[in-house]
Amino acid sequence: MKADIRKIEEDYTDVAPESSELIHPKIYKGLVGVYVDESLITYIDGVNGKLYYRGYALRDLCEKSTFEEVAYLLIHGTLPSNSEFIEFKDLLIKERSIPDNIVTLLKSFPRNTTRIELLRTAISALSLYDPDDYDYTEQANIRKGLRIVAKMPTLLAFAHRIQTNLPLVEPSEDLSHSANYYYMMTGNRPDKDFEEAFDDVLICHADHSINPSTFSCRVTVSTLSDIYSGITSAIGTLRGTLHGGANEAVMKFMVNEIKKKENVIPWAEKKFENKEKIMGFGHRVYKTWDPRAEILRDIFMGFFNKAQDGELIDKIPNHEQDIHDEVDYIIEMTEILTGYVIKAKGIYPNVDLYSAGLLHTLGIPTASFTPLFAASRSAGWVAHAIEQLKNNKLIRPRLRYIGEIEKNYVKIEERY
């Protein structure tokens, strides 16, 4: 017997019986174009290629602010006063260390796993050690959120160094969030140029409105679950190839497939012939340059000019080529690819194209690109979890059943 679909529309209202909520029989597959809520966090102007955090243009924040201040801005909604900011930075520094049990946990894991799986597990485990685990007030949620933002670089740097058999570098108390992250990962304190470039990468990834990981964070906390559950969901969601991982893919095709600048155009032509997508280009929202790509390109160009002038000397630890070669080689390939794809297809670069080359030039291992996205985005996830809980409504859509009902159960011995 076929289910009476009309009846389902009328009856299976996902609301309390007394409500007369309207039913929408159209299927919004993927929820494309469906607004789930109002927000005061981030505005993406896809036509003009602009991005604003709490109303401030991203470029202003990259040029004038720091990741710590951007995290404050996203989470608290306003820029801090001097004393608020000192307190906030002190808290982030104090919370950089992770419990010994979590270090043991990271060391116990198999070595051949993605760092996102390690991070998902470690963040889930961290909730067990949080003194505010059972306090669900907004103040406690902010404290828990800041602990997550503060500890994520430590978890990721430790995971990286354990997996590559390097000694752990304990967090420093006198470095900025970005400089310390860079230091724990590479073992080297960055100079000013590197610190600022790395900080800008973190700022550019700190939020992007309701991308899939942020949405899953909001869905999870909308049951009044805790913020660690929300961030754990977000990290798991980021693992998917349709969301995280694109800048890793960019680096891989640059290094393993294109290799040198003469190959760029033939490689791209072949991709288009085969109707394949080129990672690092195009975006659901932007119809022009992704503003994050533009900002990171400018920083990258700055490095290129300094390299040309001989001002960058041996800055990258653990790279086979010297810095001049690295910068020349990656930026030139990226520029040729950008020019060709825009001209051939009218598709513009997104953040992943330029973050890949820039991070590589800064000496960040490719396997740490997606984890770095998670570490930056944790500020946005926390901000969205807190916004969701401020004026919460359980997020629960509907599924339309299209199968049969009242099927006859036949005993297994009589089934065929």
Next chain:
Amino acid sequence: MKADIRKIEEDYTDVAPESSELIHPKIYKGLVGVYVDESLITYIDGVNGKLYYRGYALRDLCEKSTFEEVAYLLIHGTLPSNSEFIEFKDLLIKERSIPDNIVTLLKSFPRNTTRIELLRTAISALSLYDPDDYDYTEQANIRKGLRIVAKMPTLLAFAHRIQTNLPLVEPSEDLSHSANYYYMMTGNRPDKDFEEAFDDVLICHADHSINPSTFSCRVTVSTLSDIYSGITSAIGTLRGTLHGGANEAVMKFMVNEIKKKENVIPWAEKKFENKEKIMGFGHRVYKTWDPRAEILRDIFMGFFNKAQDGELIDKIPNHEQDIHDEVDYIIEMTEILTGYVIKAKGIYPNVDLYSAGLLHTLGIPTASFTPLFAASRSAGWVAHAIEQLKNNKLIRPRLRYIGEIEKNYVKIEERY
């Protein structure tokens, strides 16, 4: 400067530039009434109080089937042939054990945490040991999903016994899924009555269309993330008090607040006077008896009748009262409460009211009620993850920004 809302509506299309997808400026807060997809898994008839898995009425499945067969039905879409079912059950038995590292992990955790946090962390960690971790084919996803369904009772029984300082009970290979779960948790092999009742509780919780945990699972896998990430999100989402935990709350007010049958009506009257909700009653979907509540009530009544006839003797291990007192006391309080609430408010019992009393009577510790929900629902989560991936579209709604833009960044020293 205020953002131009009209412009946002037109421009910030969450779709590729070439698409002319319609924008819906209405805010569907909580996505109430929004259909996110079509499904062939579960149909809830809220008006007639009926629930169907793959078209089969829940009551038929409780009376004639087993949890293993229901898991097969939900995940594969059809009832198994005899040989398919033998293979399926063998696989579930073989996969009951968990890696030593995960046991060490469970033992390393602080003792005062919820079992849902332990489960969320342990399932996330399990992916690191799954031989199919990097295989994203449907067949590999089914294998991974079955491992999760098979291992969840072991994880939960171990977590329970570690937290209460009891020796671990290794999984048995000759018991059914339910009997083995009961045995690992309590240390006792259940007799036929207990096994069947416990099995029916698991079947009743195996799926319920797109509840919030299932939705978060589908959101996570829609980025093409892995099934462990999906289930980890679901468990974290279940932790919220608006989703899981209601039957634990029912048991707590029965035991700690109502205590004896004379107190039921005065207690309920006071709740209504204070405009408080009584857990275990009412449901967004059902406008009458929740069919799961009816089924579990019938089983509970069967126990009651046997107790009255003196047929149940000392069946419950580790209970202070003997079985007759337990059954009498809980069922009578539950029945009085049900009668009163329906008459006073026209609100009907949901699954949590009767699962609470029944599980308690079967000797299940209250702190294991929500974990047991997760263990049962894992079958549904796996089925939904696989359905989502069969015809996937990234689930990404929109947020409508309502704040200002182009705010002027003022240096910190000039801020006040």
